[in-house]
Amino acid sequence: MSYTYNDEVINEIREASDIVDIISDYIELKKTGLNYKGICPFHNEKTPSFVVSPNKQIFHCFGCGEGGDIITFLMKHRNLTFIEALKDLADRSNIILPEGNDDAGKKKYDEREKLFKLNREAALFYYNNLKSNKRALKYLKSRNIDFKIINKFGIGYANDSWDDLFKYLKEKGYEEELIYKVGLIVQRRDKSGYYNRFRNRIIFPIINIRGKVLGFGGRVIDDGQPKYLNTPDTPIFNKGYNLYGINIIKDNRRYDKAILVEGYMDVISLNKYGVDYAVASLGTAFTENQAKLLKRYAKEFYICYDSDEAGMRATDKALEVLYQQGIKAKVIILPKGKDPDDFIKERGKKAYQEAINKSLDLIDYKIYMYKKKFDINKPEGKIKFTKKITQFLKKMKGSIEFDVYINEISNNTGISVDTIKNEIYGYRDNNLNKSYKDKYSKPYFRNNIKDRIKPVEFSLEPGHLTAEKRLLNLLLQDKNIYNKVKEEFMYMDFLDEDNRKIAEIIYKKYEKSEVLNIEEIIDELDINTSEKLRNIINLVSNDDNKEKAIKDYVNRINYYKKKIRRDYLKKEINQIKDKTDKSKGEVEKLRVLMMEYVQLDKELKVNH
Structure with missing residues (x-):
């Protein structure tokens, strides 16, 4: 007998599946405005009329009329049944489905559901702790966090206790093995028992787009170390696939914007001041899977990491990851030593909005970053700057902004446009708007008169x-x-x-x-x-x-x-x-x- 999946399971799989990403495995799609276009796989056509909407997560062909969601697409394109298509998507998203005739599969699914319930129970425990702990509430008040924000994010507190949560969950009937598997407790070194993972910490539940608690982040309220502690990867939680605050963005689409920040407090402080479209990666470098998740819920993308050297490196990496996913993000520059939490508390929403308005796009940020790294007033710094920036510009050949940025680099460094183009294009004629000359069998002149040299004869081997x-x-x-x-x-x-x-x-x-x-x-x-x-x-x-x-x-x-x-x-x-x-x-x-x-x-x- 086959298993009937309930609506919650089906919707979870739909939410976890990126229609553009999956359809791209079968046909070539090109971005046109907010949507993607391609040749319809369901009828013969020469002009693309097959449109995929990443925001609505649907497809429609204006030629033959076929349309639907990602499940429909797989059913039609691969001739699958509904259940087969659902299983295919579940495998892609690492979601375990129960199987009617498969006891092992059913057991895994039931266990997964228990882990979600366990986390929800722990989140309520931490939340109730916070309400009755004056020290923790005082700390949050000092960070300008009120009960409205506490409730919005489900913020809690882990008491300075080795086993209160552990005992509470066992009394609720949860097995030791499951409490350990979901990452709430840690086994003692001598394997004589378990103790709470989080102690004397403000607790931030990490909630997915379906509203389920995947794991937790904890911040100390004293000088303890480490400053932040996160749930390890578990059967229901993978840091590289989730974002803190994505549930807020998903439920609040009026801005169609997303700001990527570094920490939980950055997300919370920005929300406190009305900038409620911030998300944070979970203690690891920003990943391709997080980028795929984020692009489903926004049209404009910004990065606002700390302004120190480590923050700049992380920004550079995140920009590259987003660019690989077709996302042209901008970077919000804050004063040295400031993070979004500090900045918005000190200067308010208006000043932060001004920083957003002055944000730098990908190439402008590269120029900004390398100018800070290399002293372009010195020949050696100028050379290193130009080498670094042209390495990146090689990836941008053919873009509308390309010539504008080459001129800007030339103006910044005093290095001729020709030299920069030579570095990028592999030494061909740099006047790209003119017809290409066979300069490899005729005398070659540099375009810039002051750099002109005597003819050099080239012949191709x-x-x-x-x-x-x-x-x-x-x-x-x-x-x-x-x-x-x-x-x-x-x-x-x-x-x-x-x-x-x-x-x-x-x-x-x-x-x-x-x-x-x-x-x-x-x-x-x-x-x-x-x-x-x-x-x-x-x-x-x-x-x-x-x-x-x-x-x-x-x-x-x-x-x-x-x-x-x-x-x-x-x-x-x-x-x-x-x-x-x-x-x-x-x-x-x-x-x-x-x-x-x-x-x-x-x-x-x-x-x-």
């Missing part, structure tokens, strides 16, 4: 040209190859002019269609280039492992590009060295060029 043609041959065969290549290797990365023209058309066609029409590509090329395309198409492929072949071709092309750049640097360095009377600017330029030359030479020897 046969191995390089072969790698470009082979890569194009693979790209012509399959859009999946294009999807793997496009972010790391853009069409501008082809150095041969004809290959670059062919690549540009291929890339643009793939952005609009799933399959290439070769004749359409040929129509856009001149006679000579179209003949080269035919030769590329007719190449015999011996690539059994296409992924490895792609990697080899890209590495080979990049190797030759570095060789070309190294040869160019050598000539430019020699020209400056040959000058008997060098200006201060030329001396600094020589230093930068030599550092780059040494680094390139080292990389080429390693990869040879």
